[in-house]
Amino acid sequence: MLYPKMINVKSSRKVVKILIATSVAVSILLYIINKLTSPNSHWAALSIACIIYIWVTVLYAINKNVNIAAHVLLQTVAISTLLVYIDYILGFEKWSLNIAIPIIIMTANIIMLILTIISRKKYIRYAIFQLILCIISLTPVILISERLVEDKTLGIISVGISIVNFVLCLILCKDAIKEELKRKFHM
Amino acid sequence: MQENENKKDNTKKQKNEEKKENLYWRRLDNSAKIFPVSTGKKYSTVFRISAVLKENIEPEILQKAVENALNVYISFKVRMKTGMFWYYLEHNPKPPIIEKEQNYPCKYIDPLTNNNYLFKVTYFDKKINIDIFHSLTDGNSGATFFKEIIYQYIELKHKNEFEEELRISRKIEYNTEDSYMKNYNKEAKSNASSKKAYILKGKKIPLGAISAVHEIMDVEKLREICKSKGATVTQYLTAVYIYCIYEENYKQNKGKKPVKVCIPVNLKKYFNSITLSNFFSYLTVEAELEKDNLNTFEKILEFVKKDFEKKLSQEEIIRTMSANVKLGNNPFIRGIPLLIKKIVVRLGYIEIRKYTTTTFSNVGRIGIIGKYRKYIDNFFFLLAPEPVEKIKCSACSYEDKLTFTFTSIIDDNRIEKKFYEFIKQQGIDVYIESNGVVDSIE
Numbered sequence A: 001m002l003y004p005k006m007i008n009v010k011s012s013r014k015v016v017k018i019l020i021a022t023s024v025a026v027s028i029l030l031y032i033i034n035k036l037t038s039p040n041s042h043w044a045a046l047s048i049a050c051i052i053y054i055w056v057t058v059l060y061a062i063n064k065n066v067n068i069a070a071h072v073l074l075q076t077v078a079i080s081t082l083l084v085y086i087d088y089i090l091g092f093e094k095w096s097l098n099i100a101i102p103i104i105i106m107t108a109n110i111i112m113l114i115l116t117i118i119s120r121k122k123y124i125r126y127a128i129f130q131l132i133l134c135i136i137s138l139t140p141v142i143l144i145s146e147r148l149v150e151d152k153t154l155g156i157i158s159v160g161i162s163i164v165n166f167v168l169c170l171i172l173c174k175d176a177i178k179e180e181l182k183r184k185f186h187m
Numbered sequence B: 001m002q003e004n005e006n007k008k009d010n011t012k013k014q015k016n017e018e019k020k021e022n023l024y025w026r027r028l029d030n031s032a033k034i035f036p037v038s039t040g041k042k043y044s045t046v047f048r049i050s051a052v053l054k055e056n057i058e059p060e061i062l063q064k065a066v067e068n069a070l071n072v073y074i075s076f077k078v079r080m081k082t083g084m085f086w087y088y089l090e091h092n093p094k095p096p097i098i099e100k101e102q103n104y105p106c107k108y109i110d111p112l113t114n115n116n117y118l119f120k121v122t123y124f125d126k127k128i129n130i131d132i133f134h135s136l137t138d139g140n141s142g143a144t145f146f147k148e149i150i151y152q153y154i155e156l157k158h159k160n161e162f163e164e165e166l167r168i169s170r171k172i173e174y175n176t177e178d179s180y181m182k183n184y185n186k187e188a189k190s191n192a193s194s195k196k197a198y199i200l201k202g203k204k205i206p207l208g209a210i211s212a213v214h215e216i217m218d219v220e221k222l223r224e225i226c227k228s229k230g231a232t233v234t235q236y237l238t239a240v241y242i243y244c245i246y247e248e249n250y251k252q253n254k255g256k257k258p259v260k261v262c263i264p265v266n267l268k269k270y271f272n273s274i275t276l277s278n279f280f281s282y283l284t285v286e287a288e289l290e291k292d293n294l295n296t297f298e299k300i301l302e303f304v305k306k307d308f309e310k311k312l313s314q315e316e317i318i319r320t321m322s323a324n325v326k327l328g329n330n331p332f333i334r335g336i337p338l339l340i341k342k343i344v345v346r347l348g349y350i351e352i353r354k355y356t357t358t359t360f361s362n363v364g365r366i367g368i369i370g371k372y373r374k375y376i377d378n379f380f381f382l383l384a385p386e387p388v389e390k391i392k393c394s395a396c397s398y399e400d401k402l403t404f405t406f407t408s409i410i411d412d413n414r415i416e417k418k419f420y421e422f423i424k425q426q427g428i429d430v431y432i433e434s435n436g437v438v439d440s441i442e
Helices: A013-039 A044-059 A068-089 A095-118 A120-136 A139-145 A153-172 A174-184 B002-023 B034-038 B059-072 B139-157 B164-168 B179-183 B219-228 B233-250 B297-311 B314-329 B340-357 B414-425
Strands: B026-027 B046-053 B078-082 B087-091 B098-100 B118-126 B128-132 B210-220 B260-267 B282-289 B358-365 B376-383 B391-398 B401-410 B430-434
Touching: A013 A044, A044 A068, A068 A095, A095 A139, A095 A153, A120 A153, A120 A174, A139 A153, A153 A174, B034 B340, B046 B139, B059 B098, B059 B139, B078 B376, B098 B358, B118 B139, B118 B297, B128 B139, B139 B164, B139 B260, B139 B358, B139 B376, B139 B401, B179 B314, B210 B414, B219 B233, B219 B401, B233 B260, B233 B282, B233 B297, B233 B391, B233 B414, B282 B297, B282 B314, B282 B358, B297 B314, B358 B376, B376 B391, B376 B401, B401 B430, B414 B430
Parallel strands: B098 B118, B260 B358, B358 B391
Antiparallel strands: B026 B087, B046 B128, B046 B376, B078 B087, B118 B128, B210 B401, B210 B430, B260 B282, B391 B401
């Protein structure tokens, strides 16, 4: 016999698909309840945003080949977006821009720096994410120049930390960065 | 003291080796560039080579054999990464995952199930399969790598008999150059046909199943018949295939457009290339069955012979190859970001695919070193069918057998059956093996 008798076509993502469908159903239900019970408060929007955040995180996490620097980058963007949205729904008092985003950027940069120091040989795998994070880390500069934040202290500190992170990476892993850029941008 | 220094030297060497591996990357060759851009679950662009051994497969030994083969052919130890303008290949530090066969042949290779390798090795009973994504290599080099896996497996399984082979590795010469870039002619003009092709009609097999039918025939008798007709084996089998399409699909559906069979051509022997990357071109046999009244096998064979003669000249092959290279080399196309390229190519491919009825690829003889032959029963070569090219055919020969394989997503086997009956009528010994997705033929 050349082939297995019962060919079992695996549907490894079937469970995920069922759970996503359930999440969509729950979101619709929450929206309807919100509209019927308290139309002036937008608590369903917050819940739906959290469900979306959970799925972004879960779907990325079950992709076992994604490297740790990519996780850090994704979380930086996802959490920041979620917090800005929550702030906006709750009346936009700008705590997300004044406090949350700078703290997230600081944390992400420190994690990347630790990653760089402890695994310099594997740095080529982190280089592109590190560079993207450095660009994203300039967000507080834009927020300050556009006068979107009242307290500049945390923003300035976070940008300072990301500059230190960037310079240290350039010093420690110049060749890896050059090599990675050559790969990513070859024509 | 000396021992410590040796240890230090070894660790240093190992670290340097690791660093070198981490830095290994290569561009996709000109042919390979198009596959990841146009591929999806429906268009897997995967081919399979299988070897049937004479004893049951032991997965632990197979795992070791694949790892050993990867150490010999390091260019296969890669994963695909996304660049700004093109995909590229880089060193894959993880081991490959070997699994029991549980899916249809030539299915899309999900990188997540295979530690990101561009090939997948599976086994069932006495059979070892390798499914290879075309971006990695072509059928010819795929067979070379697969043969190494089989050699390694047999050596590990029969250690006593292969003591010497286990000690001394085989001498292998290869590179991964892009032979297209080296050999294409900048001045050559395209010779592509502008006519759309007849598309095979038939109900699709449900649930994404693929039918595989192997027609295994006596190669000596086949050669004898081909010689008497003044045709090569590939020409003869192409003609039989077109005839079967005519009788079992074209006639009933009152086809008007030409039946166009795409036949890949191995360019490595034309240009003395030792690359392990893709280096093939193709010729398209364009049979106007209705217009030219090609309604008997004899007429079709004469037509195929003449068409081959015309299109298999080195000049014609260089023209076909060069046209494709020039397209991929166009500075404007190179500068388009990958994301946009993907959308444009996928849209373009919906139209391009209408220019081929089917593909028939003959990889020829699979040569095995004498000592290993007694452990191997046969080899098979399979191509992935697609929504437009619903049937694809392939052939390879081993020892005294030639296996002609149909892979199909059409829920009947009339063409396969006609082919079998025709070959049998010619007095050639033929028998069938299949994966039983559609009804039995014999």
